[in-house]
Amino acid sequence: MQLTVNGRPAGIEDKDSLSVTALLDELKVKDALYVTVELNGEIIDRPVFDNTVVKDGDSLEFLYFMGGGR
Amino acid sequence: MxxxxxxxxxxxxxxxxxxxxxxxxxxxxxxxxxxxxxxxxxxxxxxxxxxxxxxxxxxxxxxxxxxxxxxxxxxxxxxxxxxxxxxxxxxxxxxxxxxxxxxxxxxxxxxxxxxxxxxxxxxxxxxxxxxxxxxxxxxxxxxxxxxxxxxxxxxxxxxxxxxxxxxxxxxxxxxxxxxxxxxxxxxxxxxxxxxxxxxxxxxxxxxxxxxxxxxxxxxxxxxxxxxxxxxxxxxxxxxxxxxxxxxxxxxxxxxxxxxxxxxxxxxxxxxxxxxxxxETLGLRMERHCSNALELAGFLRNHPRVGWVNYPGLADSPFHAIAGRQFGNRYGGVLTFGVASQEESFRLINALKLARNLANIGDAKTLVIHPASTICVDYSPEQRTLLGVSDEMIRVSVGLEHHEDIIRDFSQALDSL
Structure with a gap:
């Protein structure tokens, strides 16, 4: 499936859908414990990462609070 | 992990x-x-x-x-x-x-x-x-x-x-x-x-x-x-x-x-x-707590000591709440009072093992006279609010053998 991650195209091979938790693992997202995930413009609450499904065409933004800008 | x-x-x-x-x-x-x-x-x-x-x-x-x-x-x-x-x-x-x-x-x-x-x-x-x-x-x-x-x-x-x-x-x-x-x-x-x-x-x-x-x-x-x-x-x-x-x-x-x-x-x-x-916090805290309890018990029974404030003492008004909140452990810091500020200075000066400095939580036993140091800039009313009296000494009980800590306080108190 094809996703847009942080404004850039990202392909996930051999998968039609994934949970947010599995996607963070698949993309080897660093410090996943601290990331906030925005899926198609909606912030996903951490407790539902396991149950939220990401599918072809979705757009995701990862937000960290540790960085320099706001 | x-x-x-x-x-x-x-x-x-x-x-x-x-x-x-x-x-x-x-x-x-x-x-x-x-x-x-x-x-x-x-x-x-x-x-x-x-x-x-x-x-x-x-x-x-x-x-x-x-x-x-x-x-x-x-x-x-x-x-x-x-x-x-x-x-x-x-x-x-x-x-x-x-x-x-x-x-x-x-x-x-x-x-x-x-x-x-x-x-x-x-x-x-x-x-x-x-x-x-x-x-x-x-x-x-x-x-x-x-x-x-x-x-x-x-x-x-x-x-x-x-x-x-x-x-x-x-x-x-x-x-x-x-x-x-x-x-x-x-x-x-x-x-x-x-x-x-x-x-x-x-x-x-x-x-x-x-x-x-x-x-x-x-x-x-x-x-x-x-x-x-x-x-x-x-x-x-x-x-x-x-x-x-x-x-x-x-x-x-x-x-x-x-x-x-x-x-x-x-x-x-x-x-x-x-x-x-x-890495060693758990082991150290156990020893800080047990040493503090030993020292508090010794001080309370010493005739030159007016009072001891340590939540680990059974008659402390905070014994029950501290026991409940902190798993029947009461920390490594205590305070006690002698007769006067002058006497507390003489006591601090007579200690040989305990170090006179502004800190707590060291492996070494530490003492300080709070009224003349940490709280020196405050009025007597403000010190009272903070629970600091002129005759008070604070002890951060270290990790030495408790008998050596007690011996040090014993000789200093006996010298007064």
Whole structure:
């Protein structure tokens, strides 16, 4: 499936859908414990990462609070 | 480590947040670099925008410090931790993250002298008012909340007053008022109690004390338990952070504003020393507590000692609440009184093993005369409020053999 991650195209091979938790693992997202995930413009609450499904065409933004800008 | 959440506290002290690096080193590498290079302009932009995790500049984050922060967050059960240059940096950064001009702190009157000075004098210059109330008088505490109160601040064991507030009850008062509870847990350390379990929203540590354990480092930490709803209309300045970062709203505002702008970051070397020191926290706290209990028992029976204040003594008014909150352990700090200030000076000067200095939580036994040192700038009324009297000596009981500690105090008392 094809996703847009942080404004850039990202392909996930051999998968039609994934949970947010599995996607963070698949993309080897660093410090996943601290990331906030925005899926198609909606912030996903951490407790539902396991149950939220990401599918072809979705757009995701990862937000960290540790960085320099706001 | 995937199974970190299931490890016992003692195991997390050693392994929590420790990620094996390519070298195979078993200690946390000291990354002594002011800034961090990235392959592409896009990478650095992503990190600055917060889209990607990564290092920028040691004032903002540093791999050695992040290793310490991960371990502290795991130990406290918080969602995030921020290490600072000192305990006072932790308090000032955390408090200023929450409060604006016109806001008020409802603070325990039983406070470390440095915190009292920050709240009473420095913050007042910026339009933040502090009200000081006895934290063991719950009714008075609740009544002192007004429409401007935005924070409750207490210490787990008042230093040096040695009183022990009912933190769960204070948490209930904070909840009812819709404001956060910040708890300075320096004297108890995460080993005696996790602030989160007692109902604290934010936990403060001066890591210079028991977490370091050897008197070699100045450091502090703020732990965000992610338990307070920062989307509340009482905190409109949190709105963008609550919307964007949800349970990390407090950490995000702290990191992206106060920590970044005031710049009270720890040196990587200090963060390294703290990751070393913290490994033995559990063993050390057990010995600090048992030695303090031995010394308190000895002092109470000595004819030259007027009084001993240690929550571990069965007749302490705080024995029951401390036992309940801290797992029947009572900390490594006690105070006692002799006849006068003059006599307390003679006693301190006669001690051979215990060191006369302004610190607690060292492996060495430490003493200080608070009225003439930490609280020297305060009026007699202010010292009374803080629980400091002229004849009082504070002892941070170290890890030496308890018979040697007692022998030292015994010979000093006998010399009076």
């Amino acid at each position: 995937a199974q970190e959440q299931t490890f016992h506290f003692e195991t997390l002290l050693i392994h929590g947040g420790l990620e094996p690096g390519p070298s195979g080193a078993t200690t946390v590498p000291i990354v002594q670099s002011s800034s961090f290079a990235h392959e592409t302009a896009e990478d650095l932009e992503d990190i600055f925008r917060g889209r990607k995790a990564g290092q920028i500049y040691t004032r903002l984050n540093n791999p050695t410090t992040e290793s310490l922060e991960r371990r502290l967050a795991l130990l406290e059960g918080g969602v995030a931790a921020i290490a600072t240059a000192s305990g006072m940096a932790a308090i000032s950064t955390a408090v200023l993250t929450i409060l604006r001009s016109g806001d008020e702190i409802l603070s325990s009157s039983s406070l470390f002298g440095g915190t009292y000075s920050l709240f009473r004098d420095t913050l007042a210059n910026y339009g933040i008012t502090s009200r000081f109330v006895d934290p063991t008088d719950l009714a008075a505490f609740e009544q002192a909340i007004n429409e401007n109160t935005r924070l409750i601040f207490v210490e787990t064991i008042g230093n040096p007053k040695m009183d022990v507030p009912d933190i769960a009850a204070l948490s209930g008062i904070a909840r009812r008022a819709g404001i956060p509870l910040m708890v300075d847990a320096t004297v108890t350390s995460p080993y005696l109690a996790r602030g989160r379990d007692l109902g604290a929203d934010i936990v403060i540590h001066s890591t210079s004390k028991f977490i370091n354990g050897t008197g070699s480092v100045i450091g502090g930490a703020v732990i965000d338990n992610g338990t307070f709803d920062w989307g509340s209309p009482l905190f409109p300045h949190f709105e963008p952070f609550a919307k964007k970062y949800r349970q990390f709203a407090f950490s995000a505002r702290l990191r992206k504003l106060m920590h970044k702008d005031f710049g009270a970051c720890p040196a990587p070397m200090n963060s390294f020393l703290l990751t070393e020191g913290i």
